[in-house]
Amino acid sequence: MLTVNADLWERLYMVSNEEINGRGSDDEARFVASMKRLREQRGWSQGELARRMAESGWDGFHQTTISRIEKGERPVRLGEAKGIATLLEVPVARMLIPSEEANLLQNLSDALVQGLEAGFRLGDAIDNFLASKDWIAHCLREANDAGIAASTDESIQEQWSDLKTRAEHTLSFSLEDSITRHLSANRGGGIADG
Structure with a gap:
């Protein structure tokens, strides 16, 4: 032993x-x-x-x-x-x-996820914007081809004139114009100010 x-x-x-x-x-x-x-x-x-x-x-x-x-x-x-x-x-x-560093890394990780999700939402919004412009153009052509401008009803003439002007104005804006307007309205400046 x-x-x-x-x-x-x-x-x-x-x-x-x-x-x-x-x-x-x-x-x-x-x-x-x-x-x-x-x-x-x-x-x-x-x-x-x-x-x-x-x-x-x-x-x-x-x-x-x-x-x-x-x-x-x-x-x-x-x-x-x-x-x-x-x-x-x-x-x-x-x-x-250590928890302080872990919090910083977790915050960065969360921010990256939020950024990616925002990018996907932005992509979806761009797709919707472009699809809406296509739909506006289609509806404008369809109404024009149907001869609404020649209608004898004064109320229809007023609505047609107003909607046609608004549709043409909307169609004149490019995606970049729309983004710049949005940034100006919501952040007080354009893309360069971002």
């Missing part, structure tokens, strides 16, 4: 614990802080996150598990960290970044 001096054993044990607790504890603390922050940003309770973990195959994952992790009473296992990060739609690596 191997015997070890108690003093030596204690020193070895303490060094071992310090190394174990020191090497990954900052990462784990940042992961837990990120987990809590992201969970709360989504409006999820601890129970909701636990329920989602259980639904994704983590049997035995309960609200108390999340609570103990957030209090630092229970470590997060690597597989659990991956599962939690997946549910929170954030890479594990981002959850290990």
Whole structure:
């Protein structure tokens, strides 16, 4: 049987614990802080996150598990960290970044998503604008071909004159003109002012 001096054993044990607790504890603390922050940003309770973990195959994952992790009473296992990060739609690596930097990166990521979505909406709006101009031109031709201008009804003549003038005015604006007008009206300046 191997015997070890108690003093030596204690020193070895303490060094071992310090190394174990020191090497990954900052990462784990940042992961837990990120987990809590992201969970709360989504409006999820601890129970909701636990329920989602259980639904994704983590049997035995309960609200108390999340609570103990957030209090630092229970470590997060690597597989659990991956599962939690997946549910929170954030890479594990981002959850290990100090919270201030993580917030900055999340804000940038959110801004990029919003920019892409705005670009898609802008593309849809441009398509709608061009389709509307085509439809106005079609309706104007159709009314003109039907001889509305020759109508003897004075009310129809007035409406035709007004609508024809407005349609021709609208059709005279290019896409660029419309964007410039929109920017001027909503931002007090044109594209160059942007």
